[in-house]
Amino acid sequence: xxxADAAFVYSIEEHSYHFHDKHPFNPLRLTLTKDLLExxxxxxTNKILKPRKATEEELALVHDLAxxxxxxxxxxxxxSAEKARSYGLGxxxxxxxxxxxxxxxxxxxxxxxxxxxxxxxxxSHAIHLGGGLHHGFKGKASGFCIYNDSAIAIEYLKxxxxxxxxxxxxxxxxxxxxxxxxxxxxxxxxxxxHETGRYLFPGTGSxxxxxxxxxxxxxxxxxxxxxxxxxxxxxxxxxxFREAVDFFRPDLILTVNGxxxxxxxxxxxxxxxxKSFHFIPKLAHELAHEYCExxxxxxxxxxxxxxxxxxxxWASIWLEMTNQTDVLNQPIPQTWIEQWQDHAxxxxxxxxxxxxxxxxxxxxxxxxxxxxxxxxxxxxxxxxNEKPSRRPSFTQKNNLC
Amino acid sequence: xxxxxIMKRDLxxxxxxxxxxxxxxxxxxxxIRHIPIVDELGQIQGIVSDxxxxxxxxxxxxxxxxxSELDKPISSLMSTNIITAEPxxxxxxxxxxxxxxxxxxxxxxxxxxxxxxxTETELLHTFVELMGADKPSTQIDVEVSxxxxxxxxxxxxxxxxxxxxHSVMVYPSETEATKTLLFRAxxxxxxxxxxxxxxxxx
Numbered sequence: 001x002x003x004a005d006a007a008f009v010y011s012i013e014e015h016s017y018h019f020h021d022k023h024p025f026n027p028l029r030l031t032l033t034k035d036l037l038e039x040x041x042x043x044x045t046n047k048i049l050k051p052r053k054a055t056e057e058e059l060a061l062v063h064d065l066a067x068x069x070x071x072x073x074x075x076x077x078x079x080s081a082e083k084a085r086s087y088g089l090g091x092x093x094x095x096x097x098x099x100x101x102x103x104x105x106x107x108x109x110x111x112x113x114x115x116x117x118x119x120x121x122x123x124s125h126a127i128h129l130g131g132g133l134h135h136g137f138k139g140k141a142s143g144f145c146i147y148n149d150s151a152i153a154i155e156y157l158k159x160x161x162x163x164x165x166x167x168x169x170x171x172x173x174x175x176x177x178x179x180x181x182x183x184x185x186x187x188x189x190x191x192x193x194h195e196t197g198r199y200l201f202p203g204t205g206s207x208x209x210x211x212x213x214x215x216x217x218x219x220x221x222x223x224x225x226x227x228x229x230x231x232x233x234x235x236x237x238x239x240x241f242r243e244a245v246d247f248f249r250p251d252l253i254l255t256v257n258g259x260x261x262x263x264x265x266x267x268x269x270x271x272x273x274x275k276s277f278h279f280i281p282k283l284a285h286e287l288a289h290e291y292c293e294x295x296x297x298x299x300x301x302x303x304x305x306x307x308x309x310x311x312x313x314w315a316s317i318w319l320e321m322t323n324q325t326d327v328l329n330q331p332i333p334q335t336w337i338e339q340w341q342d343h344a345x346x347x348x349x350x351x352x353x354x355x356x357x358x359x360x361x362x363x364x365x366x367x368x369x370x371x372x373x374x375x376x377x378x379x380x381x382x383x384x385n386e387k388p389s390r391r392p393s394f395t396q397k398n399n400l401c
Numbered sequence: 402x403x404x405x406x407i408m409k410r411d412l413x414x415x416x417x418x419x420x421x422x423x424x425x426x427x428x429x430x431x432x433i434r435h436i437p438i439v440d441e442l443g444q445i446q447g448i449v450s451d452x453x454x455x456x457x458x459x460x461x462x463x464x465x466x467x468x469s470e471l472d473k474p475i476s477s478l479m480s481t482n483i484i485t486a487e488p489x490x491x492x493x494x495x496x497x498x499x500x501x502x503x504x505x506x507x508x509x510x511x512x513x514x515x516x517x518x519x520t521e522t523e524l525l526h527t528f529v530e531l532m533g534a535d536k537p538s539t540q541i542d543v544e545v546s547x548x549x550x551x552x553x554x555x556x557x558x559x560x561x562x563x564x565x566x567h568s569v570m571v572y573p574s575e576t577e578a579t580k581t582l583l584f585r586a587x588x589x590x591x592x593x594x595x596x597x598x599x600x601x602x603x
Contacts, residue, residue, distance in 0.1 A: 024590055092563055093589050135537065135589070142537045143589035173589065176537060201589040203534025267590060
């Protein structure tokens with residue numbers, strides 16, 4: 001029995017995943033997004049699902065026990081600097097903070113809560129914006145990420161539900177932690193659309209990374225040129241997503257929705273606008289219904305322009321999931337602007353779209369577009385030359401109804 | 402970096418009495434291009450490459466050729482003038498040997514016994530590892546004047562921000578006056594470092 005179309009997973013406990021006030025990965029982003037949706041009357045706070053805390057057993061689906069122990073010690077400030085280094089902790093990117101193990105476990109638990117909500121049939125879709133920590137490695141924290149909620153959720157989906165997952169990552173950084181976790185796994189398809197790693201962290205995610213062994217061909221990377229704009233970004237995303245889903249026929253789609261490919265983002269060099277962030281969930285929504293009987297879980301990710309970009313980008317996922325996209329044609333509610341303008345160091349946006357006149361002009365646009373098209377060719381070459389797998393649907397296979 | 406760090410130790414070898422056909426089979430099965438030929442003491446006698454065999458094979462255009470040529474022993478076509486290197490040699494020395502003699506593989510010997518091989522594949526792989534990102538990192542290129550202390554000055558800035566550097570390369574520039582330094586740094590957020598480097602220079 002469906003409770004509702006979509007579940008919104010969030011709780012105040014998730015705010016404890018907070019390195020320090022000057023750190024770019026800031027839980028303020030969750031508050032701003034939730035408040036914006038409430039100001040639009042688009043989110044019923046009484047129906048928000050609270051995330052549970054992931055158990056250690058669940059963390060160990062992906063992570064080494066020694067690493068989990070190190071995170072616990074780090075959160076109690078009992079880990080030596082030298083040891084911390086070897087686990088990627090105590091660095092500028094992932095410094096110690098109090099009780100970091102618990103905080104990180106809630107973020108993982110939130111994504112598991114979202115996954116369960118969809119898999120037990122209560123909801124068609126679920127969103128957990130606290131998730132999307134796609135850089136976390138088996139035994140190492142990296143790039144603001146401690147435990148990799150997305151990789152854990154995929155392994156959890158495999159073991160508990162025997163589900164095959166298509167992972168689609170549109171964060172501007174390569175989803176390396178998730179990719180390497182399933183590099184030789186034939187039951188997980190990872191697609192990452194990101195800025196080329198020539199200069200940008202983490203440096204990986206080239207078209208030549210296609211998986212290994214039984215997983216060969218099921219990892220696809222679309223490294224886009226710096227200064228890629230909406231049209232080329234969306235063409236690349238749509239082409240790759242449509243062909244991947246048709247080839248792999250997943251049981252569930254998991255999307256990582258970093259909002260850092262926007263031209264205002266301070267950490268990357270991609271040049272998209274809000275237009276891209278409205279289309280990204282729209283396509284995921286459409287394909288989830290077409291191929292997975294609706295099963296779609298969306299998580300957050302990066303995004304470092306906290307005021308102007310992330311709230312609008314993330315709120316738009318929920319509006320899409322719940323068929324409320326008409327809200328996008330209305331102005332941003334004055335109540336939200338009044339509530340937050342005094343805290344912000346920039347002018348808060350009035351509209352759900354970026355003013356086209358404000359978008360920077362990229363003189364190399366035709367060259368960038370042509371190079372991205374070549375990248376798509378190379379990245380999809382191998383699946384274009386093979387027949388897609390035809391399998392019974394997940395519902396038929398498991399006698400669900 | 403030394404040859405022993407990159408050489409292939411798991412080797413496919415033959416003795417000179419084996420037939421050309423057997424060599425051909427091994428090359429195809431293992432997807433390799435060179436087979437070292439050794440004696441009972443493990444000393445290297447020669448090398449057979451896929452090109453040697455291709456040269457010896459009858460043309461595919463000849464309709465009625467018999468492949469009896471392939472039953473001859475490999476000693477009939479192996480190269481015997483072999484250049485070798487030792488496990489303690491430096492990778493950069495060995496790389497120039499490949500370049501100088503136009504060879505595709507280098508048997509590595511210790512006390513006259515074959516212990517490993519370095520082929521173009523191992524060399525290329527090593528350079529890819531040295532130059533590329535095998536650990537999560539951000540790349541920052543800095544063009545500096547070609548004078549002492551530039552690298553040290555920038556390295557200190559990384560230290561100041563407590564950011565680990567995975568690799569550093571120094572590139573020659575088009576002019577003598579400058580050089581390009583390439584850093585791969587273990588951070589997702591390089592803003593502060595970049596700002597500090599810019600401040601130090603301009």
